[in-house]
Amino acid sequence: MIRAMLARIRQGHRTTGYPRVPAVLPERFRGYPRLDPSRCPGGCHACGDACAYGAITHEAGTLRLDMGKCIFCPECVDACPHEALAFGNDAQLSSNTREGLVVLSGEERQKTRAMGDELISLFGRSIKFREVSAGGCNGCEADTNVLSTIGWDLGRFGVQFVASPRHADGLWITGPVTANMKEAVRIAYEAVPSPKIVVACGACAIGGGPYAGSPEASDGIGGLLPVDLYIPGCPPHPVTILDGLLRLLGKIR
Ligand code: SF4
Numbered sequence: 237m238i239r240a241m242l243a244r245i246r247q248g249h250r251t252t253g254y255p256r257v258p259a260v261l262p263e264r265f266r267g268y269p270r271l272d273p274s275r276c277p278g279g280c281h282a283c284g285d286a287c288a289y290g291a292i293t294h295e296a297g298t299l300r301l302d303m304g305k306c307i308f309c310p311e312c313v314d315a316c317p318h319e320a321l322a323f324g325n326d327a328q329l330s331s332n333t334r335e336g337l338v339v340l341s342g343e344e345r346q347k348t349r350a351m352g353d354e355l356i357s358l359f360g361r362s363i364k365f366r367e368v369s370a371g372g373c374n375g376c377e378a379d380t381n382v383l384s385t386i387g388w389d390l391g392r393f394g395v396q397f398v399a400s401p402r403h404a405d406g407l408w409i410t411g412p413v414t415a416n417m418k419e420a421v422r423i424a425y426e427a428v429p430s431p432k433i434v435v436a437c438g439a440c441a442i443g444g445g446p447y448a449g450s451p452e453a454s455d456g457i458g459g460l461l462p463v464d465l466y467i468p469g470c471p472p473h474p475v476t477i478l479d480g481l482l483r484l485l486g487k488i489r
């Protein structure tokens with residue numbers, strides 16, 4: 237027993253201090269994009285040509301990067317000889333709207349806003365999600381799952397994942413919603429009591445990700461259900477997920 241207690245003291249406190257303490261991310265982490273079209277010589281589309289997902293366009297002196305389509309690979313950065321774009325270290329990427337994920341050079345970003353006062357009073361201290369894995373690769377589930385470990389301890393914010401949509405306040409969707417999962421998602425949504433919220437976690441759930449355009453997928457959840465929170469990434473970093481969720485719940489303003 238003494239040995240166990242000493243080990244516990246030696247190990248100390250392992251849970252991240254985020255959001256009280258800023259997250260320290262590795263240098264190679266790719267976060268919020270920085271676009272500088274003033275560096276682009278006329279007619280150059282090297283970045284757009286390099287993107288297999290149609291996430292970046294360059295028109296009339298404006299660079300536009302859609303984080304909802306982006307998988308942060310980063311072929312566009314490597315293809316640009318003029319250093320007109322780069323990925324920064326900022327993990328705050330989520331948005332309440334699909335348009336909010338579009339980064340336009342020279343325009344202010346739209347971070348996630350807290351849900352309305354009525355929903356905050358209902359869910360702000362305790363919210364439960366039913367996760368629906370709708371045909372992705374499991375990467376997004378893995379990084380969502382990390383939040384329930386001791387390193388993140390999502391429970392300290394009153395957030396829990398539950399087994400049944402009937403016990404949930406919202407759905408947490410990952411994957412592009414394959415043909416086989418479409419009906420299951422609809423049934424799960426109807427089983428959640430109102431009011432309810434929907435989170436699209438990862439490029440697949442937002443717009444199909446690497447599976448976009450497949451006749452076997454629905455290009456994400458947006459065309460099927462109303463979405464309250466979009467969390468980009470492939471998969472999103474746990475800090476990106478946590479940050480979006482805490483903003484939606486009004487715990488970060
Ligand atoms: S980082 Fe995003 S925008 Fe750039 S090539 Fe990859 S998917 Fe396309």
Ligand code: SF4
Nearest residue numbers: 372373375438440470
């Ligand atoms: S967004 Fe990327 S990590 Fe998430 S399910 Fe799709 S392919 Fe996998």
